[in-house]
Amino acid sequence: MRHLLSAGDLSLAEVTGILDLAEEMAQVQARPVKKLPALRGRTIVNLFFEDSTRTRSSFELAGKWLSADVINVSAKGSSVSKGESLRDTVLTVAAMGVDALVIRHHASGAPGQAARWVDAHVLNAGDGTHEHPTQALLDAFTLRRHFRRTEPDRDTFAGKTIVLAGDITHSRVARSNVLLLRTLGAEVVLVAPPTLMPAGVGSWPVATSTDLDEVLPEADAVMMLRVQRERMSGGYFPTPREYTVGYGLTRARLGALRPGVAICHPGPMNRGLEISADAADAANSLILDQVAAGVAVRMSVLYQLLGGEDATPTSSRGDA
Amino acid sequence: MDAVDEHGEQSVQEASGLAETGTAASRLVMDADQIARACARMAHEVLEANRGADGLVVLGIPTRGVALAERLAAAMSEVEGVQIPVGSLDITLYRDDLRRHPTRVVGRSRLPAGVDDAVVVLVDDVLFSGRTVRAALDALGDLGRPQAVRLAVLVDRGHRELPVRADHVGKNLPTRADERVSVRLGEVDGVNEVTISPGPGEDSTGQNGTGQHSSRQNSTGDSPAGTDHPEERP
Numbered sequence: 211m212r213h214l215l216s217a218g219d220l221s222l223a224e225v226t227g228i229l230d231l232a233e234e235m236a237q238v239q240a241r242p243v244k245k246l247p248a249l250r251g252r253t254i255v256n257l258f259f260e261d262s263t264r265t266r267s268s269f270e271l272a273g274k275w276l277s278a279d280v281i282n283v284s285a286k287g288s289s290v291s292k293g294e295s296l297r298d299t300v301l302t303v304a305a306m307g308v309d310a311l312v313i314r315h316h317a318s319g320a321p322g323q324a325a326r327w328v329d330a331h332v333l334n335a336g337d338g339t340h341e342h343p344t345q346a347l348l349d350a351f352t353l354r355r356h357f358r359r360t361e362p363d364r365d366t367f368a369g370k371t372i373v374l375a376g377d378i379t380h381s382r383v384a385r386s387n388v389l390l391l392r393t394l395g396a397e398v399v400l401v402a403p404p405t406l407m408p409a410g411v412g413s414w415p416v417a418t419s420t421d422l423d424e425v426l427p428e429a430d431a432v433m434m435l436r437v438q439r440e441r442m443s444g445g446y447f448p449t450p451r452e453y454t455v456g457y458g459l460t461r462a463r464l465g466a467l468r469p470g471v472a473i474c475h476p477g478p479m480n481r482g483l484e485i486s487a488d489a490a491d492a493a494n495s496l497i498l499d500q501v502a503a504g505v506a507v508r509m510s511v512l513y514q515l516l517g518g519e520d521a522t523p524t525s526s527r528g529d530a
Numbered sequence: 531m532d533a534v535d536e537h538g539e540q541s542v543q544e545a546s547g548l549a550e551t552g553t554a555a556s557r558l559v560m561d562a563d564q565i566a567r568a569c570a571r572m573a574h575e576v577l578e579a580n581r582g583a584d585g586l587v588v589l590g591i592p593t594r595g596v597a598l599a600e601r602l603a604a605a606m607s608e609v610e611g612v613q614i615p616v617g618s619l620d621i622t623l624y625r626d627d628l629r630r631h632p633t634r635v636v637g638r639s640r641l642p643a644g645v646d647d648a649v650v651v652l653v654d655d656v657l658f659s660g661r662t663v664r665a666a667l668d669a670l671g672d673l674g675r676p677q678a679v680r681l682a683v684l685v686d687r688g689h690r691e692l693p694v695r696a697d698h699v700g701k702n703l704p705t706r707a708d709e710r711v712s713v714r715l716g717e718v719d720g721v722n723e724v725t726i727s728p729g730p731g732e733d734s735t736g737q738n739g740t741g742q743h744s745s746r747q748n749s750t751g752d753s754p755a756g757t758d759h760p761e762e763r764p
């Protein structure tokens with residue numbers, strides 16, 4: 211693996227390898243010394259053009275626990291606010307001799323573009339409404355653990371139905387999850403009001419519905435997506451109240467779920483809008499497990515990309 | 531598939547499913563009975579040195595070290611009548627040659643008990659350069675502070691590159707540095723034997739199926755800490 215730009219680039223074997231290694235990395239979180247020497251001497255830059263708490267801090271911790279040097283560059287307080295272009299910013303940072311760039315950007319495709327400009331490994335930490343592959347990986351990690359509680363030998367999600375409900379149009383988490391969950395063999399059902407269902411969803415390898423109550427009884431896991439009001443220019447639904455009635459995971463809808471069905475949310479949550487407090491704090495809610503998995507999964511990904519020999523521009527081996 | 535001199539096995543398994551057993555070039559140095567007797571003797575030695583089972587934690591280094599650790603712990607538990615904690619300690623992330631090879635697969639670590647103030651018995655199949663043991667000691671140091679660490683290996687083949695020695699040895703096996711020692715254990719390989727085969731200079735088949743041969747040339751990574759590259763030795 212050279213870069214991690216899309217969850218769709220990963221084969222089933224690669225996904226399984228990342229999740230298995232994340233299980234080992236998760237043990238490090240419980241140790242007195244949370245440090246592994248594997249990435250000693252490597253430098254990772256978190257280049258965040260968009261606000262983030264959990265993704266940036268978990269990438270930072272993941273790098274540090276693997277002994278890499280990690281610095282954070284955010285758009286606020288950097289030359290980006292003076293008008294520097296993405297290309298110049300990326301080239302400037304890369305010129306310092308970094309091994310990996312972790313990029314979050316409001317434009318879809320920005321990390322992919324950056325990967326063409328620099329020799330460093332590029333990790334997509336969320337680009338516009340396109341993809342967020344490490345979020346999909348940590349969701350898969352959390353769900354696999356959940357399924358393994360009752361089926362210890364489960365490696366794939368074959369035979370499982372995962373419902374993703376909410377603002378699909380603006381959700382990079384949904385796109386990455388669809389790709390990854392399909393690789394893992396799950397059946398994916400997307401639920402959204404027609405206004406928040408992306409154009410062209412018919413070509414995705416998923417089933418779609420506009421009726422949450424109809425699909426909930428079949429779900430093995432429910433992933434509620436955040437209503438991204440910052441990406442909306444209005445008009446997607448009449449009122450928040452009406453959205454909740456139609457598409458929120460309310461207390462009443464909890465009763466429609468089969469017992470023990472996993473409830474996920476990538477965060478940050480709009481409590482009372484897409485998810486009720488009863489659902490978020492339910493015994494089968496995995497929302498905090500998802501956060502806890504973030505560091506282990508990102509450690510695993512960083513090791514997969516940076517743990518081997520240098521991929522220099524003259525060597526073709528790293529490009530495979 | 532073969533365990534190749536300490537820690538080649540993971541990439542070996544990826545490299546090939548062929549078995550080297552029976553090629554004319556390899557020579558049997560321990561059979562199943564000899565391996566069983568060596569394990570039984572080492573189990574008694576460990577208990578004798580420790581004056582019983584108190585505080586013992588047995589940790590195998592994947593892959594075949596884990597199988598050996600389980601055999602040792604089972605033998606000791608039988609003698610002492612108590613359950614001796616046994617687990618695994620993967621050292622991949624502590625290797626000193628990670629940057630010389632494509633990304634290595636990390637094995638499983640499972641600690642059965644805390645290592646603080648315990649007497650940890652590290653178990654591996656082959657002791658060669660000593661670099662694996664160095665990595666294991668570093669890994670242990672991050673897990674806690676054992677009262678003591680002992681080293682038990684099935685085969686000590688010499689050619690140390692670091693000041694490391696084993697406390698308990700199944701068999702001392704004089705070798706040339708370019709020879710290959712392969713340990714196969716029933717739990718992993720379906721057969722119990724230790725064989726030795728000549729280095730690539732004398733192996734004209736070029737396809738001994740273990741990844742040993744190719745590893746010398748393209749560094750597919752089946753050598754312990756880069757020590758299986760005689761040409762790289764200082």
